[in-house]
Amino acid sequence: MEFGLNEEQLMIQQTARDFAQTEIAPTAIERDKNAVFPTEIVKKLGELGFMGMMVNPKYDGAGMDTVSYVLAMIEISKVDASVGVIMSVNNSLVTFGLERWGSEFIKEKYLKPLARGEKLGAFALSEPEAGSDATQQKTMAEKDGDHWVLNGMKNWITNGKSADYYIVMAQTDKEKRHKGITAFLVEKGTPGFDHGVKEDKLGIRSSDTCSLSFTNCRVPEENIIWEVGKGFYFAMNTLNGGRYGIASQAVGIAEGAYEVALKYSLERKAFNTEIFNHQAIQFKLSDMAVKVDAAKLLTLRAAALKDAGKDYIKEASMAKLFASEAAVHCALEAVQIHGGYGYVREYQVERYLRDAKVTEIYEGTSEIQRMIIARMIKNEVQ
Numbered sequence: 001m002e003f004g005l006n007e008e009q010l011m012i013q014q015t016a017r018d019f020a021q022t023e024i025a026p027t028a029i030e031r032d033k034n035a036v037f038p039t040e041i042v043k044k045l046g047e048l049g050f051m052g053m054m055v056n057p058k059y060d061g062a063g064m065d066t067v068s069y070v071l072a073m074i075e076i077s078k079v080d081a082s083v084g085v086i087m088s089v090n091n092s093l094v095t096f097g098l099e100r101w102g103s104e105f106i107k108e109k110y111l112k113p114l115a116r117g118e119k120l121g122a123f124a125l126s127e128p129e130a131g132s133d134a135t136q137q138k139t140m141a142e143k144d145g146d147h148w149v150l151n152g153m154k155n156w157i158t159n160g161k162s163a164d165y166y167i168v169m170a171q172t173d174k175e176k177r178h179k180g181i182t183a184f185l186v187e188k189g190t191p192g193f194d195h196g197v198k199e200d201k202l203g204i205r206s207s208d209t210c211s212l213s214f215t216n217c218r219v220p221e222e223n224i225i226w227e228v229g230k231g232f233y234f235a236m237n238t239l240n241g242g243r244y245g246i247a248s249q250a251v252g253i254a255e256g257a258y259e260v261a262l263k264y265s266l267e268r269k270a271f272n273t274e275i276f277n278h279q280a281i282q283f284k285l286s287d288m289a290v291k292v293d294a295a296k297l298l299t300l301r302a303a304a305l306k307d308a309g310k311d312y313i314k315e316a317s318m319a320k321l322f323a324s325e326a327a328v329h330c331a332l333e334a335v336q337i338h339g340g341y342g343y344v345r346e347y348q349v350e351r352y353l354r355d356a357k358v359t360e361i362y363e364g365t366s367e368i369q370r371m372i373i374a375r376m377i378k379n380e381v382q
């Protein structure tokens, strides 16, 4: 696919491809099987500049554009979507937001080590009773001198166990609904802050997902991100960016599933010919090829719009919606093409299917993306 990629973008894509093949792929099955967090891989991604890809070098980031980030995310997720989501959260949901809305103090103290990949970040918005309806935050923060005291629970937090720094949304004025939500930077080890056990998940098993608890957890005033009452806007704007990150992860899964299925269909014989020669299989592969390309183009468009300083909210939601459904479709068809071999762990194909499903759920379900798109297309004609 040609998207007018420049030399630097092609070089980053190749670097990510090589790294994915040599450093990530060989251990992906084992890490998935035993739900082992890829600590060493994340460290190496940091050394490559992949944990703070779009952050200005002034804050120790790699200063790359969003298109390059998408290309790298696709290559990494193609071999291991768990590594993909760890990278996506640190880049899209954590460093992006801190650079855009953090104070100089926060950027010096927290953004720099996150961008270097020496520290890992997490983004805590969801709660037991506030998932899609994110304004319903129950976690409370009350001011006490020059600190805020946090009490409450967060759920489904990617990097929940392994992160060092957490962005936590909490209600600081319940009367004001979403205008009374504030974002805080909470360090691991702060008294009163703990994480639950790692969830035993269907897919992306080597990434860790946990609940978080806050019991009289004191956070200094200087750790407020943006300002009091801006936490919901911070979360929404950050998630706009997260959505092309997850779209890229989904493109990687879709493309990975498509490529292994195509290869298998050209090798495996049935009824005296390679199964590719049967029209039933050709139609499946054609549909997969179209979906992979369309998902990739939508995702690159959202990234290119952001790089050009244009609006990209609708396009990011469209990319996430389409790419995540394409990932599930392609993974399902890849299993079908592999038959029984697709159903066992050894062939990796079933992992694509397990990993694909969550892309339709996290960072805004497919239903939420349709809601966002509907609101925006209505606005366009009014």
Ligand code: CAA
Residues within 6 Å of the ligand: 089, 123, 125, 126, 131, 132, 133, 134, 135, 156, 157, 158, 159, 178, 232, 233, 236, 237, 239, 240, 313, 361, 362, 363, 364, 365, 368, 371, 372
């Ligand atoms: N970008 C910027 N601002 C936005 C926005 C967006 N995408 N969506 C809403 N806003 C603003 C609105 O403009 C509005 O501002 P004003 O009140 O000043 O006019 C304000 O936010 C409230 O918006 P709505 O009235 O539209 O609120 P709503 O409650 O009707 O709907 C929603 C909001 C879009 C559904 C939102 O709740 C949402 O995105 N929900 C999904 C949450 C989500 O994605 N959760 C995933 C968490 S992260 C995760 O998955 C974990 C992980 O670790 C990977």
